[in-house]
Amino acid sequence: MEEELDKAVFTYLKKRGFTQTELVFQQEKQNKNNKSDTDGSDTDVTKQILTFSQSENIPALYQDGYSKLRSWTYSSLDLYKHELIRVLYPVFIHCFMDLIAKGHLQEAREFFSSFREDHEMMHSRDLTKLEGVLSPSHLEEMEFAHSLRQSKVNIKICQYSYELLLQYLHKTQSITMLGIINEHIDFQVSPGQPSSISDDAEAFSLVGSGQDAANLINQKEIHWGLLEDSLEDRLDKSGGLLSDSEKTEGDAKEVDLDENKKKSLEGGKQGGPLKKLKKDKVGGGPGKGARGDGDKAASAPRVKPELALPTVPTDVENSILEDLRNRVQLSNSTLPSVCFYTFINTHNGLNCSSISHDGSLVAGGFSDSSLKVWDVAKLGRMSSSIIQGENDAAPSENTLGSNVGKRAYTLYQGHSGPVYSASFSPFGDYLLSSSADSTIRLWSTKFNANVVVYKGHNYPVWDVQFSPVGHYFASASHDRTARVWSMDRVQPLRILAGHLSDVDCVQWHVNCNYIVTGSSDKTIRMWDVYTGNCVRIFIGHRCSILSLAMSPDGRYVASGDEDGTIMMWDVSNGRCITPLVGHTSCVWSLAFSCEGSLLASGSADSTVKLWDVNASAKPPKSEDTKSGSINRLRSLKTLPTKSTPVYSLRFSRRNLLFASGSLSTNV
């Protein structure tokens, strides 16, 4: 036993090249033998050392140890995750090189290829270099590998992260990993809170995706333009015509519409460059000049939908066109009117609220699992009609006279956990709600009943959003995925995985080809709905993201976080334009005005702020000169409420701003 142990130690020391230690060990051994007192040495240690020596010969242990460390790191606390993840890369390359050095070439290749993807984003160059290492001799020859073996990696880490790591390594007895970490990583332990992600982005900042990785992703091509043949387009055409002909020729409008459709179809078929199409449109739109320069949406390029979009019924279409015609043009000098819906007597139970596109319906999701919908048009004459629509008592609508519970609202019951989000369909006929019971429910506001239950998430669903055209919707969950659904399927169409923590909020791009998600991992990602790939990562927030908004021209994303910071991102190049500082607490809601000139933000500090978007987001001229950050988004107006944190905001199609919140009494 004793000798076996000694042997193992010797071989280890030799392998490691610890010659001095070997000498000392030999001396000690001789001393020991001289004394010849065999005081039963700690058997535990013996065993450990033995297993250690054996494990060195089993390359599978590397693979195993690394994958365990990796999964542990990914599931660690959000607060410390980004620090722990920095450790992974050096461990990875040294595992690989150890394997090579020991001659397990085949296993090394396997190991390398199985975990390569993690680091591809950040260290792709290093990886391609290391890929060429095929024998132990290469390690010696190759300058890069040699320097890696010789030098230690410096990693800044906070006290608690360090403790966590050590605890893990001890607990799991992953001696291999411990060895590598001790040998090759130099921890600079700093007391206090973990460092912020963006503080040292150039170091090993983010998870599998630091600034480099993000840059890499952000180079992907993205078609951020509006959908071709959108209603706005048609309005541009028909509106110009109508004003010319004094709205007398209704038929002519129809003809024009048809022409317009044909034209855009042709444009689509040509498949030519977008710019050409755009020029076409600009040239062909006589009414555009009258609509003012503020309407940036009009100048955005057009793209084709990648999804099969639902058709809009003509009467709905007409009402929308009517709304668009009556739209108030907003700018930094003409601010919107704001209608505020205050929830009273909520007893701290209101989790979310949502306002329909025309502002006529207000929904509130409550922590007691209920969902309540108010018809605001009826608010004035509260006493007159009381409709009670319970899940199981749909026909009670007919008996209006029966005062079954005098409620001024429609109660939707069905969830079995707090309702965290609600979203009206674009035409207000459906309502989606998501809950802690991990389901999403679809409600019909016409029949006041639950229509579909979508089960798919395994954990609370934090957010759900209808697409701008309806039919499709996206959800965000605690299970770190976002999912894309269509109303007619109970299974998700896409599962978008990649965030390293909860996906907290989700928002559709105006052309429905992309969705944007914000997460507790402090990043915002943009996904291609059709392929399910991540096409943009926006890094810069210092705490979890709570709200997102997409500009109507599809070019900008606004995001609000826990600290009250709002950031504007340019989708086309993935850069942050400028942070908007002003709110002092969580930004619960963001909304762009319909022509994209104003951004409204609602916050827990009980204010609605209006920001001038045009001031900073002057389209592309400044893009190359990087002067985008010089322009500052201006805070135009702060509208304080009495003591009502603002939960949701919505610009109606006519550019009236609706806001809602729950009156908090304990302030």
Added chain:
Amino acid sequence: MSVVEKETIQVVQQTIGVSNLSPDVYPDLAADIEYRLREIMQEAIKCMHHSKRTAMTSDDVDTALQIRRMEPLYVGSGNSLRFKRAARSKDMFYVESKDVELREVIESPLPKAPLDTAVVSHWLAIEGVQPATPENAPLEVLLAPVDNKKPDSKEDAISGGENKTPVKHVLSIELQLYFEKVTDVTVSRSNSIIFDKALLSLATDAGLHPLVPYFVYFVAEEVTRKLNNLHLLFALMRLVRSLLENPHLHIEPYLHQLMPSVMTCLVSKNLGNKFTDNHWDLRNFTANLVGLICGRFGYGYHNLHLRVSRTLLHAFMDPTKTFSQHYGAIKGITALGPSVVRQLILPNLDSYLQFIEPEMQLDKQKNESRRQEAWRVHGALMRAAGLCIYSQLRMIPNFLSPPTHSIWKRNGKFGTANPNKRKAASMNNLMEQPLKKVATGDGSHLVKVEMQGAASGFSITRGGSDVGMPRYLPNDNMAGVNGRRDKFSASQISSIAVSRAWKKEINAGHLLPKLYEIFGQSMFHFVPSPELCNLHL
């Protein structure tokens, strides 16, 4: 090393009854506990954020535990928990759990059901400007510094800053406009429909409170300046009435400013043109207004009643004042209620009537208008006395119950039997006997009074003025009569009941004959009857 102390673990270990724990595991345990705590807090913070809150509640922790597939703690929701420091140790806290007597819980009344959730809407901003409605935050907050101001708005900021310091509250432009419009309409176009609309708005709109002092001042100013403009005075009084009717306004602090103008419109010597304008209507209207004010604020405003009635009595008792002033005073007192009438007018009735008598007669007072005024005053007095009677008689139970036909007949006979006795008896009872004695008088006496009442009632009926009139009287009367003569037990009981009821209001019994003396038969119009209730109230 860990935030969880070794001692804490020991305490927990003791409470859950684990004894065989070696001290070596404490550090490991502490580290793990700390990690778990952090983990749960991380999830709880997420739940808190998704519940759109910035303060964590125990519900969030429960939800976080559920997310981690653990049993929630189910502590009381909200923030009802209070941690108390343990007596001896300095770092130990515990949650106090009181013993609750089950019976007390069961027997205590149910707590009020919490109000149901509702949605109210208001304009937070109109074209970017916040209207100064009560739903919005006060203006001062609006003036809070806004960074990146445009250069031309600097002046605004400066003036806004100046405004803030000395002036306590700033009227919004909307309110200023409103005030201007309303006062303008009041002064110039009080006959138009717009004025009616304005009054309606004043009586119903919330959010006018900042304007109350301005309106009160406006009324006071106009009343003193334009006493000869009856139309304006009337309009002002209607405005005051609307203000009083608005449930959202607290006019109480301004009453001391408002009352002088109101009283002026009631008892002023000249209101409008003496000959052409109908100032009586204004006095009537204002009297009602005074009644309304005293009724609403009499309790809260302790000397309001006293001051008003003193002023009115002063006007009433002063013979040098004009009849129109007397009229106003009497009307005012009447509006204050019957008890005030009884205390202030009735004792002085005789003397006043003597004073007014000569003025009313054609031969003694040649001045036509003066005579008419005297008659008006007389009428007002009569009404005051009559209402007083009415209110007292109304208190008596059974009084208004319809009689059976037979009783009516018998009573009729009885009544006609002794018509002559009426006057003498009433004189005896009422004028000579002291009040106190009457009040303690027995049943027989009471019946006597009633008999007279009944008899008087008939006199009217015979006159054919009102058939329904005497219906109620016979009932009581009969009961009394039967009680005395036939000793029917049932009627005896009812008699006692009546006498009890009358003990307090015995005065009414006196009043009626006495007033009959003074005003004659017309007083009986005020004796309550189901039909007449509508007429006189």
